[in-house]
Amino acid sequence: MFGNFTYCNPTKLYFGEDSLNNLKTELQKYGNNVVLVYGGGSIRKNGIYDDVLRILTESGKNVAEISGVMPNPTLSKLRAGIEIAREHQADLLLAVGGGSVCDYSKAVSVSVNCEEDPWEKYFVRFEEPECRLVPVGCVLTMVGTGSEMNAGSVITNEETKQKIGHVFASENVMPRFTVLNPRYTMTLPEYQMVAGIYDIFNHICEQYFSGEDDNTSDYISEGLMRSVIHSSRAAVKDPQNYEARSNLMWTATWALNTLIAKGKTTDWMVHMLGQAAGGYTGATHGMTLAAVSLPYYRYIMPYGLAKFARFAENVWDIAPAGKTQEQIAAEGLAAMEDWMKEIGVVMKLSELGVSEDMLEELADRTIPLKGGYKELSRDEIIRVFRESL
Numbered sequence: 001m002f003g004n005f006t007y008c009n010p011t012k013l014y015f016g017e018d019s020l021n022n023l024k025t026e027l028q029k030y031g032n033n034v035v036l037v038y039g040g041g042s043i044r045k046n047g048i049y050d051d052v053l054r055i056l057t058e059s060g061k062n063v064a065e066i067s068g069v070m071p072n073p074t075l076s077k078l079r080a081g082i083e084i085a086r087e088h089q090a091d092l093l094l095a096v097g098g099g100s101v102c103d104y105s106k107a108v109s110v111s112v113n114c115e116e117d118p119w120e121k122y123f124v125r126f127e128e129p130e131c132r133l134v135p136v137g138c139v140l141t142m143v144g145t146g147s148e149m150n151a152g153s154v155i156t157n158e159e160t161k162q163k164i165g166h167v168f169a170s171e172n173v174m175p176r177f178t179v180l181n182p183r184y185t186m187t188l189p190e191y192q193m194v195a196g197i198y199d200i201f202n203h204i205c206e207q208y209f210s211g212e213d214d215n216t217s218d219y220i221s222e223g224l225m226r227s228v229i230h231s232s233r234a235a236v237k238d239p240q241n242y243e244a245r246s247n248l249m250w251t252a253t254w255a256l257n258t259l260i261a262k263g264k265t266t267d268w269m270v271h272m273l274g275q276a277a278g279g280y281t282g283a284t285h286g287m288t289l290a291a292v293s294l295p296y297y298r299y300i301m302p303y304g305l306a307k308f309a310r311f312a313e314n315v316w317d318i319a320p321a322g323k324t325q326e327q328i329a330a331e332g333l334a335a336m337e338d339w340m341k342e343i344g345v346v347m348k349l350s351e352l353g354v355s356e357d358m359l360e361e362l363a364d365r366t367i368p369l370k371g372g373y374k375e376l377s378r379d380e381i382i383r384v385f386r387e388s389l
């Protein structure tokens, strides 16, 4: 393992069925003005809203709300939320929802006390915040993104159809605390549960498929991947399986809280391709990743053959005896394909509304990165998109 790094993750996690009981103690650390941020209404249907509001009221908080944060939150919604947080002089942004609500709250947090345009500053120039941040706390209801314990925020500019993520370097952008109750995820529609499962798996892949050194992070990644595969099968079979849902929740957090990227370069091209498609179509994040993954990995496999063979053996239990490295690696990706079909992810971009005539524009919106086994040219990006249709 090479490289120098700093590891710091200040997010305090409360995990388990009783974890919301800790919210009251956390709320005491912040001023009176709380902005409750949530999505399109799932928390009102499943009772989480009532529970959170009761605790806020009992804690004597002065509460304003930002509701209707959509999946793939938009820039205009961000601008509206910044105004609400400013008017309310927010001391805390309490995000109750999935990755979209959590990402959105971070984007509000870094913008409330900043006079510059948030899109230009954070999502075009990728600058760090110099202003005072409004702290973010999170009650997670959807598993997948890892937003509950990282400094990432993804916003979609609906006018330009660009979906751009900024992983802030500052750990101050991370939520101060997160409540993780696996029971909350049980009202998720199966489509969202499965999309989240693939998102977790792909986050690990993005950090695993790089480098040729002997790296502890890769061993941790293999264990996390095996856990996702195992628990996903149990959760698809029985969505009320608490053990499976809690393993998925915990794995999602560790898959993208910066730990397994330490000492490595990382790839993230599946996310760049998926985000381009998501910005254009508004499709569910995890499904966009699923649709482009196999064409991408099969294309880059020859450039990282040893790692793909190791993936086959250590994650998918492919027996190596009597086979070439190419055969082993290909069997690993075939096993991954079987699993993806088994849990029911979307395997084609065409099912998400992408068609051949959009590919040039999707390529324009795809940011090529250098960290993986092969830097893709524009022609190669179009080729991978075409094979994903």
Ligand code: NZQ
Pocket (backbone or CB within 6 Å): 038, 039, 040, 041, 042, 043, 046, 069, 070, 071, 072, 073, 097, 098, 099, 100, 101, 103, 141, 142, 143, 144, 145, 146, 147, 150, 151, 152, 153, 154, 165, 184, 185, 186, 187, 188, 189, 192, 196, 199, 256, 271, 285, 286
């Ligand atoms: O809006 P509501 O009504 O709450 O419904 C949501 C939404 O429709 C629903 N949902 C959430 N919890 C539920 C529930 N429905 C019933 N019961 C529950 N308990 O699920 C739908 C999807 O929610 P969303 O928050 O959009 O999903 P996810 O957590 O996958 O977040 C996706 C966003 O996160 C970004 C994605 O790009 C996308 O914009 N990402 C953030 C990352 C990060 N911060 O590091 C990394 C990821 O790679 C990803 O890019």
Ligand code: ZN
Pocket (backbone or CB within 6 Å): 145, 199, 203, 271, 285
């Ligand atoms: Zn993701």
